[in-house]
Amino acid sequence: MTIRHLRIFIEVADSGKMSIAASKFFISQPTVSQTIKELEEHYGVLLFERLSKKLYITEEGRQLLSYARQVVSQFDNLEEKMLETNHREKIRIGATITVGNCILADIINSFKESNPEVEVCAYVSNTKIIQEKLLKSELDIAIVEGKIKSPDLICLPAVDDYLVLACSKNHPFAKKKKIKLTELSNVSFAMREQGSGTRELFENYISDHGVDIKTVWEGNCPGAIKNAVMQNQYLAVISVRLVEEEIKNGEIYVIQNSECEWDRHFSMVYHKNKFISEAMKNLMGVVKNYKDTDVLQGISTGKLIKG
Known part of the structure; x- marks a missing residue:
């Protein structure tokens, strides 16, 4: 089993078609089929159901997909770190819309003060989409206000x-x-x-x-x-x-x-198999130590009651 096997498997799982994977990797469709077969034989499980000429990923396939994304992502990070000169570490941080509108800029600025050498890329969307991007290794860490449903993601209350x-x-x-x-x-x-x-x-x-x-x-x-x-x-x-x-x-x-x-809490979220670098630990520390005053202090408000 190689990284190439996993890349092809991920593409088949994402697209649902071997022909698309074949086109992306400039190989024949039988080669894609053979690659999936080799993975199934290696792990002794069925990765896809083939029904009416359509592919449906199995539960075992979903489990492998979760690990495969992380392995490929970490391999790509390894290649980038070892081959590039003057490499600058990059953290891809996701935030839900509320977080992105009220505290994300402050958190990034605080982090950059003590970590100026780290490049930070931010992506803002709703909880559902942020969760999907974390599972696909398209984000390293996120701050969300919604409930995270995937058991593959670690969720830590923070703010x-x-x-x-x-x-x-x-x-x-x-x-x-x-x-x-x-x-x-x-x-x-x-x-x-x-x-x-x-x-x-x-x-x-x-x-x-x-x-x-x-x-x-x-x-x-x-x-x-x-x-x-x-x-x-x-x-x-x-x-x-x-x-x-x-x-x-x-x-x-x-x-x-x-x-x-x-x-509620704004929570920090990352994949359970994610390698936590020193820069990510520093970012998590900034989030945990984020302080804010009570907006409603001294303000007259109404009360919602159940009566």
Whole structure:
């Protein structure tokens, strides 16, 4: 079994077709088929089901795929480090949209102060996509607000955060100190897109309490969501960090969950087989030591109650 075997296997698994793998590696389709057969014989397992001329990866195949991605990634890193002169270490950091909008820049700047020789490349998307990129070794580490579901990823709580219900200063809720949970079913919401950790946490909460909400606006841009709240009189559930300026300016009124059920963590995530370099350890230290003041200190807010 060689790195070449694993590269071909990964391409077949990703594309679902041996012909595409053959084209990518400039080899014949029978050669691809023979490579997969050699892997199956080497490990004594079936990697793909072949049904109606289509390939379906097996559970054993998925297990090998997870390890294969890491092995190939580490081999490529080894080649890069050993063959390049004046090599500059690079860390690919992912962040979910909330994290990317409120703390990622500070974290990168703090890290660069003590690690100026390390190049940092950042990628921002929702939790679902960040998880996929970690599993494919397209990212080294990530900071996310959503729930990580893959058992192949290590998730370490790092930075405290919580959601608030946001409305404009002109919304009827802005005149109330207490809002009943059942009142949410009668108003329009601006929501994050599917795959967002913020959305998942809130939807699980309202589902657990038997409340249906009316979603009239969806998007992945926090700025656009804030505009929808202030200009269109929608409600939105959002990280308190993202509305700090608008709260202090009096443009947005926030309603807190009275039982802290929207408290959460931003977590550091990386693959369980990932080699943790000294630079990555330093970055993790910066994240763990990240401090922020309470945005709502001294601010009058409403309370969401279940009554």
